[in-house]
Amino acid sequence: MSRIAFRPETVTAVTDEERIIVGFPDRYEFDVYDNSEKPLLKIRKEGEPLPVTDRHKNYYFETEVLKFLATEAPRPKDEDIRKAMVYPKFLPAYQRVIPMDNGFYFVVTDTLPKASTVDLFDSKGVFAGRFVTEAPATTFVFKGGKAYGIDLIGDYRCDKRYAYSVETY
Numbered sequence: 001m002s003r004i005a006f007r008p009e010t011v012t013a014v015t016d017e018e019r020i021i022v023g024f025p026d027r028y029e030f031d032v033y034d035n036s037e038k039p040l041l042k043i044r045k046e047g048e049p050l051p052v053t054d055r056h057k058n059y060y061f062e063t064e065v066l067k068f069l070a071t072e073a074p075r076p077k078d079e080d081i082r083k084a085m086v087y088p089k090f091l092p093a094y095q096r097v098i099p100m101d102n103g104f105y106f107v108v109t110d111t112l113p114k115a116s117t118v119d120l121f122d123s124k125g126v127f128a129g130r131f132v133t134e135a136p137a138t139t140f141v142f143k144g145g146k147a148y149g150i151d152l153i154g155d156y157r158c159d160k161r162y163a164y165s166v167e168t169y
Helices: 054-069 077-086
Strands: 011-014 022-023 028-032 039-044 096-099 105-112 115-121 127-133 140-145 146-153 155-164
Touching: 011 096, 022 096, 054 077, 054 105, 096 140
Parallel strands: none
Antiparallel strands: 011 022, 022 028, 028 039, 096 105, 105 115, 115 127, 140 146, 146 155
């Protein structure tokens, strides 16, 4: 489990205009192609990588490690497993790139329960800003000027619709 913790994975997405987004979160950049694979845009952002914090480690342990070990019998003690876990120092540059229906790119750089950090880029790849939201940003889909996501209410997963606006940047 240590080897896969916070490992960067290739990110892909398709826009409503059939543009293809391919990203490599080991560095902060992603490419946008048309549907014939012609490069249209490369988006890069300089910056320091975000560190893996104790909150990240605890969240990973609770959501991934314990779920994986649920079928193990007999199972080692949680504290023994925690001691054996080795985490990287830094998070991947981002976790997901979500195309918005206004042409912007919604880049989830960090996500914890009720605290997703998001970078926003306009349709030309210009950085518009960074913000933190309590909404479940990694599940978002943008349609008709609204954001739709799946959130937990109690123990149940529910579809939620969020209004948003891009003010100035």
